[in-house]
Amino acid sequence: MPELGTTQNETRCDVLVVGGGPAGATIAALLAARGHDVVLVEKDRHPRFHIGESLLPMNLPLLDRLGVGEEVAKIGMVKYGAEFVSPYHRKTVTFNFGNAWNKNFPYAYQVRRSEFDLVLLDNARRRGARVIEECKVTGVEFDPDGGSRARATHADGRVASFAARFIVDASGRDTLLANRFQIKERNSKHNSAALYGHFRGAERLPGEAEGNISIFWFDHGWFWFIPLADGTTSVGAVCWPYYFKRRQADATSFFLETIALCPEAAHRLRDAELTGPATATGNYSYRARHCSGPGYLMLGDAFAFIDPVFSTGVFLAMNSAFLGAEAVETCLKEPHHAARALRRFEAQVRDGIDTFSWYIYRVTTPALRELFMGPRNVLRVEEALLSLLAGDIYGRRSIRRRLVIFKCIYYLNSLRHVKTSMSAWRNRRRAISEATVEAS
Numbered sequence: 001m002p003e004l005g006t007t008q009n010e011t012r013c014d015v016l017v018v019g020g021g022p023a024g025a026t027i028a029a030l031l032a033a034r035g036h037d038v039v040l041v042e043k044d045r046h047p048r049f050h051i052g053e054s055l056l057p058m059n060l061p062l063l064d065r066l067g068v069g070e071e072v073a074k075i076g077m078v079k080y081g082a083e084f085v086s087p088y089h090r091k092t093v094t095f096n097f098g099n100a101w102n103k104n105f106p107y108a109y110q111v112r113r114s115e116f117d118l119v120l121l122d123n124a125r126r127r128g129a130r131v132i133e134e135c136k137v138t139g140v141e142f143d144p145d146g147g148s149r150a151r152a153t154h155a156d157g158r159v160a161s162f163a164a165r166f167i168v169d170a171s172g173r174d175t176l177l178a179n180r181f182q183i184k185e186r187n188s189k190h191n192s193a194a195l196y197g198h199f200r201g202a203e204r205l206p207g208e209a210e211g212n213i214s215i216f217w218f219d220h221g222w223f224w225f226i227p228l229a230d231g232t233t234s235v236g237a238v239c240w241p242y243y244f245k246r247r248q249a250d251a252t253s254f255f256l257e258t259i260a261l262c263p264e265a266a267h268r269l270r271d272a273e274l275t276g277p278a279t280a281t282g283n284y285s286y287r288a289r290h291c292s293g294p295g296y297l298m299l300g301d302a303f304a305f306i307d308p309v310f311s312t313g314v315f316l317a318m319n320s321a322f323l324g325a326e327a328v329e330t331c332l333k334e335p336h337h338a339a340r341a342l343r344r345f346e347a348q349v350r351d352g353i354d355t356f357s358w359y360i361y362r363v364t365t366p367a368l369r370e371l372f373m374g375p376r377n378v379l380r381v382e383e384a385l386l387s388l389l390a391g392d393i394y395g396r397r398s399i400r401r402r403l404v405i406f407k408c409i410y411y412l413n414s415l416r417h418v419k420t421s422m423s424a425w426r427n428r429r430r431a432i433s434e435a436t437v438e439a440s
């Protein structure tokens with residue numbers, strides 16, 4: 001087992017965290033606060049741009065537990081709910097988090113990720129983690145007697161090496177360990193890609209609803225509208241891959257053409273201008289075959305990413321970091337319980353992803369859209385659905401039971417509209433099996 005400290009060629013630590021996004025910064029802060037020697041290596045320098053700006057209400061207790069709730073409140077735009085706009089039903093429905101089962105978390109924030117991620121990374125530093133930026137981990141080897149060694153390269157070309165008792169992969173979509181073990185799999189049940197940009201001068205909702213996220217459905221997918229505190233609005237189109245294959249123009253022109261296909265979104269942007277070029281992100285739904293093993297675990301996007309429709313990414317990443325911190329603590333302090341702790345971590349992480357996935361896979365089906373556009377609080381099912389949208393999926397059995405009832409209603413609804421449901425599933429399967437779309 002490596003001793004702690006730094007030799008001339010090698011930095012030694014208890015825990016090496018790869019990646020300083022929400023997952024990495026969270027687990028680094030938690031483990032350093034418990035007295036472990038933590039080194040976090042980040043390939044970029046914060047503040048840096050990242051997409052994924054809409055948080056969930058259940059992020060807030062996590063931020064408070066990290067001690068950064070007030071700091072995030074200063075940079076965030078308050079989001080009381082989510083508005084779904086459907087041209088197929090010619091109506092708009094707003095889900096207010098204040099009506100969820102648990103009324104204690106009535107809002108969340110929209111944040112610029114450059115600012116948010118910096119708050120989390122600074123917090124990790126304050127709590128004692130050694131943070132090394134502009135240093136990219138390029139390879140990891142596992143020692144037969146436990147522990148691991150990682151190679152990295154600094155921005156100026158210097159090579160670094162690390163020896164750790166435990167390694168946490170929080171490298172996001174770079175999926176360092178999943179690639180290393182060749183266990184990353186494209187999601188066979190879901191497939192989409194995105195185009196996004198930031199606008200100045202977009203029309204916002206009035207009053208308290210100004211910070212709400214809006215989701216606009218249209219024929220090729222859906223749009224997000226995320227109002228940020230500095231007056232700009234993040235807008236993105238998430239579409240089936242077949243649609244992106246049509247693209248002939250550059251990303252910005254294609255983005256503007258796509259917006260024109262959704263009159264409700266176009267209307268809100270009629271007086272707005274893009275603040276920079278649009279960005280395209282290729283197919284992004286994947287999962288690794290497992291997220292833990294002897295001496296390592298994977299957090300957040302380093303393990304799996306489904307789809308941003310319910311803004312679950314940052315919450316799942318941070319939550320996996322809280323679960324992961326417990327597992328790592330056990331592995332370091334009670335190695336004889338390590339296997340059990342990692343199994344528990346793995347089960348909890350998978351459960352969160354699977355719970356959201358069921359809704360995400362069906363959100364474009366007519367049966368689910370109908371339920372979203374005509375919510376009814378029969379047996380408190382709507383409150384449970386709101387809790388799901390708020391990220392409140394861990395814990396209460398009563399919410400889980402109502403979500404089972406919701407699923408039964410969904411299946412009955414599908415049977416009532418069996419023809420349209422079947423054709424929607426066929427279209428969906430065809431869209432998913434389309435060839436991979438690459439980002440540019």
Ligand SMILES: Cc1cc2nc3c(=O)[nH]c(=O)nc-3n(C[C@H](O)[C@H](O)[C@H](O)COP(=O)(O)OP(=O)(O)OC[C@H]3O[C@@H](n4cnc5c(N)ncnc54)[C@H](O)[C@@H]3O)c2cc1C
Nearest residue numbers: 019021022023043052054137171172174300301308313314
């Ligand atoms: C189009 C789109 C829209 C989204 N919208 C939302 C949303 O509205 N709300 C939401 O909650 N989520 C959203 N997400 C998801 C969200 O962006 C991610 O789930 C979230 O950022 C995951 O956090 P993470 O810490 O796991 O990874 P990341 O935030 O990606 O952090 C990983 C970090 O690791 C660093 N890194 C990578 N490789 C290395 C290496 N080899 N060495 C050192 N450092 C490395 C990277 O520089 C990065 O800083 C969206 C995603 C997409 C694609």
